[in-house]
Amino acid sequence: MSADDSRDDSLPEPRGHSGAEPGDDSRAQSRPESPLRRRAKAFAARFRRNTLAMAGLLITGSVVLIALLAPVLAPHDPATVNVPARLQGPSLAYPMGTDHYGRDLFSRVLFGARIALQVAVATPLVAGAIGVPIGLLAGYAGGRVDDALMRLMDSIFAFPAILLGLTLVAVFGQSLTNIVLALGIVYIPQFARVTRGSAVSVVEEEHVRVARSLGASHVRIMLVHVLPFCLSAILVQATVTAALAIVLESSLSFLGVGVPSPKPSWGSILRVGKGYVDSGEWWFSVFPGLAIVVAVLGFNLLGDGLRDVLDPRTDPNR
Amino acid sequence: MSDAEPLLSVRDLKRHYPVRSGILKRKTGAVQAVDGVSFDLQQGETLAVVGESGCGKSTLAEMVIGLDEPSAGEIEFEGEVIAGGVDKAFRRRVQMVFQDPFSTLNERMTVGRIVAEPLVIHGEREDDRAAYVRDLLKTVGLDPDRDYDAFPHELSGGQRQRVGIARALALDPDLLVLDEPVSALDVSVRAGILELLRDLQAERGLTYLLISHDVSVVRQVADRVAVMYLGEFVELGGLEAVLDDPAHPYTEALLSSVPRVRAEPAPDQRIRLPGSPPDPSDPPSGCRFHPRCHLRERLDDDDAARCVAADPELTEREAGGEPRPGGDDDRTVACHFRPGGRNY
Numbered sequence: 220m221s222a223d224d225s226r227d228d229s230l231p232e233p234r235g236h237s238g239a240e241p242g243d244d245s246r247a248q249s250r251p252e253s254p255l256r257r258r259a260k261a262f263a264a265r266f267r268r269n270t271l272a273m274a275g276l277l278i279t280g281s282v283v284l285i286a287l288l289a290p291v292l293a294p295h296d297p298a299t300v301n302v303p304a305r306l307q308g309p310s311l312a313y314p315m316g317t318d319h320y321g322r323d324l325f326s327r328v329l330f331g332a333r334i335a336l337q338v339a340v341a342t343p344l345v346a347g348a349i350g351v352p353i354g355l356l357a358g359y360a361g362g363r364v365d366d367a368l369m370r371l372m373d374s375i376f377a378f379p380a381i382l383l384g385l386t387l388v389a390v391f392g393q394s395l396t397n398i399v400l401a402l403g404i405v406y407i408p409q410f411a412r413v414t415r416g417s418a419v420s421v422v423e424e425e426h427v428r429v430a431r432s433l434g435a436s437h438v439r440i441m442l443v444h445v446l447p448f449c450l451s452a453i454l455v456q457a458t459v460t461a462a463l464a465i466v467l468e469s470s471l472s473f474l475g476v477g478v479p480s481p482k483p484s485w486g487s488i489l490r491v492g493k494g495y496v497d498s499g500e501w502w503f504s505v506f507p508g509l510a511i512v513v514a515v516l517g518f519n520l521l522g523d524g525l526r527d528v529l530d531p532r533t534d535p536n537r
Numbered sequence: 538m539s540d541a542e543p544l545l546s547v548r549d550l551k552r553h554y555p556v557r558s559g560i561l562k563r564k565t566g567a568v569q570a571v572d573g574v575s576f577d578l579q580q581g582e583t584l585a586v587v588g589e590s591g592c593g594k595s596t597l598a599e600m601v602i603g604l605d606e607p608s609a610g611e612i613e614f615e616g617e618v619i620a621g622g623v624d625k626a627f628r629r630r631v632q633m634v635f636q637d638p639f640s641t642l643n644e645r646m647t648v649g650r651i652v653a654e655p656l657v658i659h660g661e662r663e664d665d666r667a668a669y670v671r672d673l674l675k676t677v678g679l680d681p682d683r684d685y686d687a688f689p690h691e692l693s694g695g696q697r698q699r700v701g702i703a704r705a706l707a708l709d710p711d712l713l714v715l716d717e718p719v720s721a722l723d724v725s726v727r728a729g730i731l732e733l734l735r736d737l738q739a740e741r742g743l744t745y746l747l748i749s750h751d752v753s754v755v756r757q758v759a760d761r762v763a764v765m766y767l768g769e770f771v772e773l774g775g776l777e778a779v780l781d782d783p784a785h786p787y788t789e790a791l792l793s794s795v796p797r798v799r800a801e802p803a804p805d806q807r808i809r810l811p812g813s814p815p816d817p818s819d820p821p822s823g824c825r826f827h828p829r830c831h832l833r834e835r836l837d838d839d840d841a842a843r844c845v846a847a848d849p850e851l852t853e854r855e856a857g858g859e860p861r862p863g864g865d866d867d868r869t870v871a872c873h874f875r876p877g878g879r880n881y
Contacts, residue, residue: 428641
C-alpha cells in the first residue's frame with residue numbers, strides 16, 4: 220500500500236496528512252472559510268476575468284444606480300408641467316430637451332429606469348417561480364408528464380410575445396403589477412424549457428442514481444440533486460429574460476397599453492415622441508430609445524458573460 | 538460453508554430487458570442480463586463476482602441493492618423475502634460503494650452533507666449528526682477538520698472513494714455491495730482503499746458482495762469467488778480453489794489473461810478466447826460458453842454435441858476427484874465435462 224495513503228487514525232498526525240495522496244501538495248491544508256464563501260470567491264475571480272460579463276455588469280450596475288438615485292440625479296421633477304418651455308432642444312438646463320408639456324426629458328428618462336428595472340427584476344422572478352418547477356418536474360419525470368407539460372408550454376410559446384402580452388394586460392387591467400404578471404406569464408415557457416433541458420441530462424447522472432439507492436424521495440432528488448445543477452442555466456435565462464422584458468414592456472407602453480401615465484416609462488415617452496420626429500424634435504424619441512438600447516445591451520452582455528463564466532467545462536478548479 | 542442462516546440468499550435470479558422493435562414497439566426478444574443466478578452469502582464473508590464487462594455482474598449488484606427489479610427469482614435477506622419494491626428498512630441495511638467516485642458524489646454538496654445524506658433521508662441521529670459524520674470521516678481515513686467542508690472537486694480520487702465508503706457506512710449496514718470499488722482509481726491508491734475495506738470488515742463484521750473484473754483485487758479481498766459469463770455463474774467456490782485451480786474452461790481462460798509477476802509453477806499457456814462474448818439477447822444454445830470453449834475442441838463429436846444441446850447446471854465436484862490445493866472448497870462448476878476436475 221502506498222505510504223501516503225494512511226488510514227491509521229490512532230496516531231497524532233499533522234493536519235492535512237491523513238488520507239492525502241501523492242500529488243496533493245497544492246491542496247489547502249485547512250479550510251477556515253465557509254464552503255459558500257469559497258464558491259463565491261472562485262466565481263468572482265472567474266467573473267472578473269470575463270470582459271463581456273464585466274461590461275454587462277458595469278452597464279447594468281449603472282442602470283441600477285440611476286434608478287436608485289433618480290431623485291438625486293434628476294435636475295427637475297419628472298412630472299412638473301412647464302408649458303412655456305415645451306419642446307425645447309437639449310441645453311444645459313434640459314440636457315435631453317423637454318417634451319410637449321415642457322417636462323424635462325432627462326429627469327423622465329432617469330425615472331424611467333426605475334420602471335425598467337422593476338420590470339427587469341420582477342418578470343424573471345414571476346416567470347421562474349412557475350416555469351422552473353414545471354421544467355424540473357418535466358425533466359425529472361419524463362414520459363407522459365414531460366410530454367404533457369412541455370406541449371402546454373409550447374402552446375403558450377406559440378403566441379407572439381407582444382400579442383400574448385396585449386391580451387393579458389387587457390384581461391388583467393393596466394397597472395405596473397399587472398404588466399409584470401403578464402410579462403411573467405409570457406416568459407414561463409422559456410424557464411420551463413431551460414430547466415427541463417438541464418434536468419434531463421442531470422437526471423441521467425450517477426449521483427442521482429446513488430440518491431435513489433439511498434432511498435431519497437422524488438422531491439428530495441429534484442431539489443437537492445437535480446435543481447442545483449440547473450441553476451446556472453436558469454440564472455443566464457433570467458438575465459436574458461430581463462432584457463426581453465424591458466423590450467416587451469417598452470413595446471406595450473409604445474402601443475399605449477403599458478405602464479399608465481404619468482409614470483415615465485421609456486416606451487410611453489417614445490410613443491408620444493415619435494409624433495414629433497417629422498417636425499424636427501428628434502430628442503423627444505432618440506433619448507428614451509437610447510435608454511432602452513443601453514439597458515437591454517447591459518442585461519444581454521451580462522447574460523452572455525454569465526453563460527461563459529458558469530459553464531462547468533471551464534471550471535478552473537478541476 | 539456453515540449451516541447458519543445466510544445473511545443474503547439469492548435464488549434463481551433473472552433480469553431480462555425487453556427488446557422492442559418496429560413501429561408498434563412490440564417485444565421481439567429479451568436481453569438476458571442475468572439469467573438464473575443463485576448464491577448464499579454468510580455474515581462476515583466476502584463473495585466476489587468476476588467476469589468480463591457485460592456479463593451481468595453490475596445488473597446483479599443493482600438488483601441486490603434494490604436499484605433494479607428482478608424479472609424472476611427471489612432475494613432473501615435474513616430469511617425474509619424481499620418482494621417487489623425494496624423498503625426503507627432493507628435499504629438501510631444494504632448499502633453500495635459505487636465504482637466511480639467522480640460521478641457518484643454530488644459536486645454541489647460538501648463532504649459533510651454527502652456523508653450525512655443517508656441519515657437525513659432516514660431521519661437518523663438528528664441530534665449529533667455532525668459529530669457522527671466527523672467520526673465516520675476519521676474512520677475512513679479522512680481528516681474531518683480539513684475535509685468536512687470540502688467539495689468533492691477539492692479531493693483526490695482515493696479521498697473521494699473514502700467519502701463514498703463513509704456514506705455507505707452512515708446507516709451502519711450489514712451488507713455492502715462493492716461495485717468495482719477501485720477500478721476508477723489510480724493504482725497507487727487502490728491498495729489503501731482495499732486495506733480500508735478489509736479493516737472495516739474486521740471491525741464491523743461487514744458482509745461484502747464484491748463486483749469486479751480485476752482478479753488481483755478479488756484475490757486481496759474475497760473469501761469466495763463466483764465467475765460469471767453471459768448472465769450465469771459458471772463456477773463458484775473458495776478463493777484459492779477457483780483462482781489457483783480453475784475447473785471451468787471459461788475461468789481458465791479468464792485467469793490465463795491475467796498478467797503474472799512471478800513465474801508460478803507450470804503456468805498454463807495463455808488461452809485466447811476466439812471472438813467476443815455473444816449477444817445476450819440471443820445466447821448460444823446449450824452451454825453458453827460452447828462457441829468459444831477451448832475444451833470442446835478436444836472432445837469427441839458426441840460429447841461436443843452435448844455442449845450444444847444441454848445447458849449444464851452448477852454442480853458440486855464429484856467425490857473422488859483428485860485432491861486440490863486449498864482443500865475442500867464447496868466448489869460448483871457448470872460444465873458437462875469438468876464437474877470433477879480436469880477430466881480432459
